[in-house]
Amino acid sequence: MFKLSEDGLKYVKSELTRYETKQSxxxxxxxxxxxxxxxxxxxxVIQHLSEVMEIPAAQxxxxxxxxxxxxxxxxxxxxxxxxxxxxxxxxGGRELTDAMMKEAGCKKTGETxxxxxxxxxxxxxxxxxxxxxxxxxxxxxxIESLSTEKAVQLVRDLRAKAKGH
Amino acid sequence: MAESKYLTEHYxxxxxxxxxxxxxxxxxxxxxxxxxxxxxxIIDEVKASGLRGRGGAGFATGVKWGFLPNxxxxxxxxxxxxxxxxxxxxxxxxxxxxxxxxxEGMIISAFAIKxxxxxxxxxxxxxxxxxxLEKAIAEAxxxxxxxxxxxxxxxxxxxxxxxxxxxxxxxxxxxxxxxLEGLKGQPKLKPPFPAVQGYLRKPxxxxxxxxxxxxxxxxxxxAAGYRKYxxxxxAGTKLFSISGNVNKPGTYEVPLGYKLMDLINxxxxxxxxxxxxxxxxxxGSSAPVITAEECERxxxxxxxxxxxxTMLGSGAIIVIDDSNCMVDVLSTITHFxxxxxxxxxxxxxxxxxxxxxxxxxxxxxxxxPGDIDLLLKIADQMKGRTICALSDAAALPVLSFVTKFRDxxxxxxxxxxxxxxxxxxxxxxxx
Ligand SMILES: Cc1cc2nc3c(=O)[nH]c(=O)nc-3n(C[C@H](O)[C@H](O)[C@H](O)COP(=O)(O)O)c2cc1C
Ligand code: SF4
Ligand code: FES
Numbered sequence: 001m002f003k004l005s006e007d008g009l010k011y012v013k014s015e016l017t018r019y020e021t022k023q024s025x026x027x028x029x030x031x032x033x034x035x036x037x038x039x040x041x042x043x044x045v046i047q048h049l050s051e052v053m054e055i056p057a058a059q060x061x062x063x064x065x066x067x068x069x070x071x072x073x074x075x076x077x078x079x080x081x082x083x084x085x086x087x088x089x090x091x092g093g094r095e096l097t098d099a100m101m102k103e104a105g106c107k108k109t110g111e112t113x114x115x116x117x118x119x120x121x122x123x124x125x126x127x128x129x130x131x132x133x134x135x136x137x138x139x140x141x142x143i144e145s146l147s148t149e150k151a152v153q154l155v156r157d158l159r160a161k162a163k164g165h
Numbered sequence: 166m167a168e169s170k171y172l173t174e175h176y177x178x179x180x181x182x183x184x185x186x187x188x189x190x191x192x193x194x195x196x197x198x199x200x201x202x203x204x205x206x207i208i209d210e211v212k213a214s215g216l217r218g219r220g221g222a223g224f225a226t227g228v229k230w231g232f233l234p235n236x237x238x239x240x241x242x243x244x245x246x247x248x249x250x251x252x253x254x255x256x257x258x259x260x261x262x263x264x265x266x267x268x269e270g271m272i273i274s275a276f277a278i279k280x281x282x283x284x285x286x287x288x289x290x291x292x293x294x295x296x297x298l299e300k301a302i303a304e305a306x307x308x309x310x311x312x313x314x315x316x317x318x319x320x321x322x323x324x325x326x327x328x329x330x331x332x333x334x335x336x337x338x339x340x341x342x343x344x345l346e347g348l349k350g351q352p353k354l355k356p357p358f359p360a361v362q363g364y365l366r367k368p369x370x371x372x373x374x375x376x377x378x379x380x381x382x383x384x385x386x387x388a389a390g391y392r393k394y395x396x397x398x399x400a401g402t403k404l405f406s407i408s409g410n411v412n413k414p415g416t417y418e419v420p421l422g423y424k425l426m427d428l429i430n431x432x433x434x435x436x437x438x439x440x441x442x443x444x445x446x447x448x449g450s451s452a453p454v455i456t457a458e459e460c461e462r463x464x465x466x467x468x469x470x471x472x473x474x475t476m477l478g479s480g481a482i483i484v485i486d487d488s489n490c491m492v493d494v495l496s497t498i499t500h501f502x503x504x505x506x507x508x509x510x511x512x513x514x515x516x517x518x519x520x521x522x523x524x525x526x527x528x529x530x531x532x533x534p535g536d537i538d539l540l541l542k543i544a545d546q547m548k549g550r551t552i553c554a555l556s557d558a559a560a561l562p563v564l565s566f567v568t569k570f571r572d573x574x575x576x577x578x579x580x581x582x583x584x585x586x587x588x589x590x591x592x593x594x595x596x
Contacts, residue, residue: 018325020282020365023347027289027330066349067330069289086251086450087408087483089497094595124333124501125251125450126290129408129483130415139292 002044004052008036012052022053026063029053030070031139039079039138040071068123069139075119076112078158080104081136084122087129096133096151097122103155117162118155168432169394171402172378173418176262182297184304187265193310195385199273200318202384207277211380213388215400220245220336220373221449221479222554223467226380230278232360233368241369242275242283243345243359244377247329247336249288250449251501252481255404255416256374260287260294263378264301268324270377272310273384275322278370282323286341289330298326333505337553338371339363340507351507352553373479375404395421399466403477407433409484410440425463429484440486444570448478450498451558453565454485475565490583491570492528493594495562499524502559513556516547520563530590532578540567 004012011032015025026049033045041064050057064070071079080100084093097120101109104118112119128134131144135151143154170176180186187193199207212227233240244267248256259267267285275283287295302324305311313321327345334340335350342364344350363369379401383391395401399421405428408414412434419428425445429435436442442457447465453475455463463469470477485494503517520543523536544560544567551557567574576584583589 019327019345019347021347024327024345026347027328027344030330031289031328062349063330063347067289067332069331084497085501086446086494086497090409090483090485090489090494098595123331124504125249125253127248127254127257127288129252129254129406129481132408132414136290139290141293 002033002037002042002048004033004036004048008032009052012049016053023055023059025053026055026060027067030060030064034070039075039077040073073110074112076117077162078117078137079119079121081121081123081126083124083126083128083132083134083136085125088125088132088134091132092146092148093133094122096135096146096148099148100151100155103152104159115159115162117159168417169402169420170418171394172259172266172375172382173262173404173416176258181263182261182265182301184265184301184308187263192265193269195381196269196272196310197316199276199384200316200320204277204279207273207380207384210388211277211383214383214391215388215395215398216376216379216383216391217399217467218373219375219379219403219480221250221451223477226372226376229360229372230370232358233278233370234361236368238367239282240278240280241364241367242271242278242280243338243341243364243369243371244271244283244285245336245338245341245371245373246285246287246291246294247333247341248291248374248479249333249336250451250479250481251498252406252408252446252449252483253479254406254408255480257291257294258416259374259378259404260291260298264294264298265305266378266381267298267374268301268305268310270379270381271324272315272322274370274372274377274380275324276318276320277380280370281321284325284327284345284364286327286329286335286345288335289328295326295328302326332507333501334507334553334555337555340553341371342369349507351509352555354552396466396468398468399477403465403480405465405480405482407482407484409482410437410486410488411435411484412437419465421466422469423465425460425465425482428465428482429460433484436484436486440488442484443487443489444485444491446481446483446485446562448476449481450483450501451561452476452478453561454569455565456569488586490528490577490585490589490594491566491573492524492577492583493586493591495566496521496524496528496591498562498566499559502555506555506559510551510556512547513551513559516543516556517559519543520559524563527574527577528583528591530577530581532574532581534578536578537567537571537574 339353503521
């Protein structure tokens with residue numbers, strides 16, 4: 001069963017009155033709940049938000065499904081979103097994704113590595129085409145101007161970091 | 166003429182991000198001037214400046230503001246910071262380097278259109294710029310530039326940030342309004358236009374980040390001062406996002422009317438060693454591609470590019486050299502539009518799906534005779550028949566790529582391999 005933390009509940013309560021209508025708080029509250037739920041929006045998350053926000057679950061679900069930044073399935077600790085659109089596509093984004101996935105042990109996009117660390121997605125232009133190819137992990141600052149070598153090293157570094165903790 | 170740092174004059178200075186630094190460099194002085202003007206005077210000045218929307222459609226800003234009905238209903242100002250048109254990244258730079266510049270432009274614009282509430286709609290992936298903006302908004306509030314009775318003028322304005330969650334279609338103004346209302350970001354049929362019935366069915370002006378930032382400069386220098394840059398019909402400067410196969414990709418501000426090849430060769434340091442220019446997508450992925458020969462004649466203004474059958478769009482220039490396979494490049498574009506179609510209209514939903522499938526087939530060496538004509542037919546049927554312009558935006562690149570680089574598509578279908586890149590198919594190209 002999913003439940004927001006004390007702080008999470010406070011956050012949701014304050015967001016509900018932030019905009020002209022409380023529906024407008026759905027996106028921010030979904031982000032918060034996704035973060036507290038280990039990176040994804042489960043049916044329980046939607047149910048819980050529906051109760052706390054007093055908004056029908058179907059409406060929250062509709063929003064959660066429409067936008068790509070809400071994960072409707074479990075993802076690894078690092079959700080690696082590689083841009084593969086126009087410029088990044090031309091400059092190696094697709095090759096780089098495949099190489100990273102191989103290093104991480106993921107056979108296809110959307111699949112989480114056995115160690116639970118990595119899930120890869122090919123995403124659309126992230127607005128950083130001058131530093132192509134580039135990627136974003138979770139909602140963290142962009143990682144830019146990559147090469148396949150640098151990207152593979154990134155997977156190794158993240159794995160080492162995770163093991164060290 | 167060369168690069169003109171007008172809006173971007175202080176972008177190299179880190180202190181420009183802070184309220185104090187921004188004020189030391191002249192910030193918020195124009196706001197003081199504007200608040201002493203009549204709102205209509207500001208609208209007239211913006212009209213006279215010839216400023217056109219920098220978000221993509223290039224609609225005259227002052228004219229749009231003039232569409233607001235005088236029915237006493239509350240009005241909203243909505244800043245479009247969704248920036249999702251492939252190739253575009255200049256709004257991100259503006260928000261990162263000059264958050265107060267946007268805020269000042271928004272306060273002046275809101276005062277002009279008599280809006281008491283304004284939102285910046287920023288795409289969800291831009292978490293860094295969003296944090297910068299949140300901080301800047303708080304600073305501006307604390308300093309009395311936002312809130313009640315701004316600088317003793319009697320004008321009240323509340324400004325807040327709204328974050329998206331990954332959907333190109335939320336950059337379309339009515340999709341953005343749906344999203345802001347807490348719904349799926351699906352566009353709505355126009356008319357009514359947002360200026361008449363927008364957010365919560367109230368009159369709403371939607372403008373791009375760069376458009377709103379430019380308003381401050383028009384009030385500072387007057388319409389005539391602003392018009393020192395650019396051409397008669399394309400006034401002012403514009404920030405161009407340039408990416409692809411050039412030596413120095415980045416954001417450059419130049420006067421409208423600037424030569425495309427100068428931008429590529431001077432500002433961007435030309436093509437990579439040993440490479441030749443093949444094509445340019447001049448205004449974001451929705452803009453029809455132009456060939457290297459056409460580039461020689463192209464100037465960066467609304468008229469020239471329209472005459473060439475393409476558009477200035479968001480000012481996103483993607484430079485493509487001779488090492489690229491045009492079928493492969495188009496495959497990323499068709500994938501994008503299929504992924505981003507919101508699915509409400511049949512021609513768009515089905516058309517983007519078919520186009521992606523066909524181009525995908527060709528690039529995997531599975532193209533069939535007749536594919537080219539089929540592509541052209543589908544693209545043609547997608548134009549002008551849908552709720553929003555995404556459908557047209559998806560059709561135009563297909564029509565232009567296939568028409569202008571038909572030999573590459575024919576070769577790929579016939580030989581089952583690319584005409585460039587050593588005759589590979591997709592799997593080899595991206596190994
Ligand atoms: C599919 C689609 C996507 C769009 N994306 C953006 C965008 O990311 N940013 C933007 O400013 N305008 C975008 N627009 C244009 C907006 O609908 C609108 O015209 C613009 O924000 C108006 O501002 P402006 O007049 O200042 O350019 C898009 C339009 C369409 C049809
Ligand atoms: S044209 Fe496409 S994106 Fe626009 S409303 Fe119709 S289906 Fe949605
Ligand atoms: S194409 Fe990858 S960031 Fe724009």
